[in-house]
Amino acid sequence: MRRARGILLIVGVLIFLVSVMFAPSVFSFRTASGQVATSPYAGSEACFKCHPGEFNDWKVSGHPYILIPAEQAKNMPLPLPAGYSWDDISYVVGGYKWKARYLDKKGFFITTAAGKPGKNQYNLMTGAWADYEAGKVKKYDCGQCHTTGYSPEGSQGGLPGIVGTWVFPGVGCESCHGPGQAHIAAGGDKKLIATDRSAWFCGNCHIRGKATTIPAVGGFIQHHEQFNEHLASPHRKLACVDCHDPHKKAEFSIRTTCASCHSAAQAAFAGSTMQRVGVRCVDCHMPMATKSAVSLGPYKGDVKTHLFLIKTDPEAKMFTPDGAFAKHYVTLDFACLQCHQDKTVKWAAQYAKGIHSLGKRKK
Numbered sequence: 001m002r003r004a005r006g007i008l009l010i011v012g013v014l015i016f017l018v019s020v021m022f023a024p025s026v027f028s029f030r031t032a033s034g035q036v037a038t039s040p041y042a043g044s045e046a047c048f049k050c051h052p053g054e055f056n057d058w059k060v061s062g063h064p065y066i067l068i069p070a071e072q073a074k075n076m077p078l079p080l081p082a083g084y085s086w087d088d089i090s091y092v093v094g095g096y097k098w099k100a101r102y103l104d105k106k107g108f109f110i111t112t113a114a115g116k117p118g119k120n121q122y123n124l125m126t127g128a129w130a131d132y133e134a135g136k137v138k139k140y141d142c143g144q145c146h147t148t149g150y151s152p153e154g155s156q157g158g159l160p161g162i163v164g165t166w167v168f169p170g171v172g173c174e175s176c177h178g179p180g181q182a183h184i185a186a187g188g189d190k191k192l193i194a195t196d197r198s199a200w201f202c203g204n205c206h207i208r209g210k211a212t213t214i215p216a217v218g219g220f221i222q223h224h225e226q227f228n229e230h231l232a233s234p235h236r237k238l239a240c241v242d243c244h245d246p247h248k249k250a251e252f253s254i255r256t257t258c259a260s261c262h263s264a265a266q267a268a269f270a271g272s273t274m275q276r277v278g279v280r281c282v283d284c285h286m287p288m289a290t291k292s293a294v295s296l297g298p299y300k301g302d303v304k305t306h307l308f309l310i311k312t313d314p315e316a317k318m319f320t321p322d323g324a325f326a327k328h329y330v331t332l333d334f335a336c337l338q339c340h341q342d343k344t345v346k347w348a349a350q351y352a353k354g355i356h357s358l359g360k361r362k363k
């Protein structure tokens with residue numbers, strides 16, 4: 001027994017030493033100039049051993065995949081713009097839920113296909129190619145929200161098209177919890193790892209422009225501004241993590257349902273016509289008034305809004321007259337006409353008040 005344990009110990013120490021030699025990224029990282037430096041970052045893989053639950057959830061969420069090195073991306077179900085091969089690509093930007101954009105070997109966006117400007121963005125919901133900055137020379141200056149351990153200085157890998165450097169591509173554990181090396185070295189000391197539960201924290205990335213406005217274009221709110229929407233909503237005092245488990249993909253992340261905080265609305269809704277045909281709270285209160293890649297109808301973008309409050313006045317407008325900003329509520333065109341496509345806002349307004357209990361038998 002003793003001897004077996006001794007051998008196990010020696011084998012363990014050997015594996016440890018070998019892994020230190022061959023996996024320098026765990027204990028150090030290469031700087032832009034190629035030098036090896038010690039890093040306070042451990043990398044998300046290093047968290048798996050002690051936090052397998054969070055790791056496995058995160059691994060199938062969108063956060064890790066917003067910036068994917070080509071060596072990894074070429075094994076994923078993603079096509080390339082016409083005329084390019086994987087040998088021409090350094091990174092893919094996105095490609096998890098809405099759209100993919102591609103960086104060339106020098107770190108610039110690919111803005112052409114088959115030698116012509118455009119058709120360079122792949123839209124996942126339609127399978128179509130769209131134009132993004134067609135034909136332009138465009139640097140990748142998006143790293144602050146797409147990477148872990150970002151610094152605006154220098155160029156990752158020395159690529160001239162990339163603004164700034166990072167320790168790891170994608171939003172890793174340490175993008176939200178801060179560097180984890182010391183926490184691990186201390187065997188999991190709570191005081192050596194950061195956690196910020198506030199909406200403001202998520203708002204570092206889920207924001208566009210000033211937090212106090214809701215920028216819009218082409219009849220839709222623009223994407224990545226959940227924080228702007230949230231601050232304008234009746235939920236502004238809640239944290240994002242009151243509703244979301246931050247490690248899980250959106251669809252599986254809801255830890256507190258609407259019903260658990262709005263029992264009266266839930267009770268009114270139960271047994272109504274809408275409830276019986278399968279319409280859910282989020283269908284009306286979080287319509288896709290926001291757009292990342294495509295619009296699926298005149299009142300249907302591809303991202304759910306976080307405004308929640310529905311304005312039942314048929315004269316109410318969702319956007320400012322110049323279309324540049326959204327107001328703080330959802331109008332009936334977005335809430336109802338996404339499904340009732342042959343109806344008008346006036347029709348919807350007749351039923352909107354008291355809609356929760358529509359079609360219920362009077363007691």
Ligand code: HEC
Binds near residue numbers: 051063177195197
């Ligand atoms: C998008 C930001 C974000 C990312 C990415 C993230 N976390 Fe978290 N994590 C949080 C927040 C915020 C909390 C605390 C709030 C909560 O869960 O309610 C938290 C809580 C935790 C907790 C405490 C859980 C508990 O029940 O008390 C652990 C452990 C943890 N995270 C580990 C990880 C690991 C490991 C990864 C990577 C695999 C990771 N996190 C990635 C934001 C993040």
Ligand code: HEC
Binds near residue numbers: 146204303
């Ligand atoms: C302020 C932070 C921030 C900046 C800066 C930013 N993004 Fe994002 N991006 C996000 C967030 C948050 C999302 C996901 C939420 C959403 O789109 O509503 C996202 C989503 C995306 C997606 C879709 C991913 C998918 O799964 O389909 C792409 C592509 C993308 N961004 C490209 C870019 C490019 C290109 C730039 C720079 C020109 C950029 N982003 C700058 C925060 C940012």
Ligand code: HEC
Binds near residue numbers: 047181183195
């Ligand atoms: C050697 C095991 C181990 C590894 C590896 C490890 N942790 Fe932990 N972690 C722990 C333990 C143990 C706790 C619980 C500490 C406590 O409750 O006192 C913990 C707690 C946490 C918490 C909750 C802190 C709080 O305030 O409640 C977070 C967040 C966290 N770890 C993140 C990470 C991240 C991110 C990584 C990877 C960079 C990581 N951990 C790697 C052991 C580990």
Ligand code: HEC
Binds near residue numbers: 205253
């Ligand atoms: C460092 C920037 C950053 C921070 C901080 C951040 N996010 Fe994200 N988030 C992103 C980006 C970028 C995407 C797009 C990922 C993709 O589509 O590949 C995203 C996507 C998401 C998604 C949709 C993708 C999915 O997995 O279904 C949810 C939900 C989300 N974030 C919630 C949160 C919450 C909650 C917080 C705060 C606890 C948070 N995020 C903090 C950058 C960030």
Ligand code: HEC
Binds near residue numbers: 256258259262309
């Ligand atoms: C963690 C608790 C919580 C959850 C979960 C929650 N809400 Fe709320 N909601 C609130 C609070 C608090 C307010 C503001 C106080 C109030 O007006 O009731 C609010 C306000 C609202 C309002 C405006 C009410 C009014 O009279 O102006 C609507 C609409 C709403 N929520 C819809 C939803 C929907 C739909 C969901 C599910 C996607 C949801 N809420 C999930 C707590 C919650």
Ligand code: HEC
Binds near residue numbers: 353
């Ligand atoms: C068919 C669309 C629709 C569905 C489904 C729906 N709502 Fe509503 N909800 C509305 C409209 C429209 C209003 C505004 C009514 C008014 O101003 O008189 C509203 C108002 C509210 C309010 C504020 C006023 C109140 O009655 O308390 C809350 C909270 C709310 N809904 C929560 C929910 C929850 C929770 C669910 C799911 C159980 C849900 N809604 C399902 C359309 C819907």
Ligand code: HEC
Binds near residue numbers: 230235240241243
């Ligand atoms: C009142 C509850 C609630 C709050 C607060 C909340 N969310 Fe959500 N969020 C939801 C629900 C419900 C969904 C829809 C989940 C699904 O896809 O079924 C969602 C979806 C999302 C999505 C995916 C959108 C899409 O259409 O793919 C992102 C990203 C997101 N939330 C980020 C955030 C961020 C960041 C915050 C804080 C600024 C936040 N959420 C606050 C309830 C909430």
Ligand code: HEC
Binds near residue numbers: 280
């Ligand atoms: C997710 C899709 C969806 C949304 C969003 C939706 N509805 Fe419906 N609605 C349906 C379906 C399905 C039916 C049942 C089939 C039918 O009558 O068209 C229905 C039925 C109705 C009926 C007939 C009910 C009866 O008892 O005869 C009215 C009125 C109605 N909806 C009004 C609204 C209003 C107002 C809104 C917005 C506040 C709305 N709906 C939002 C899908 C939706």
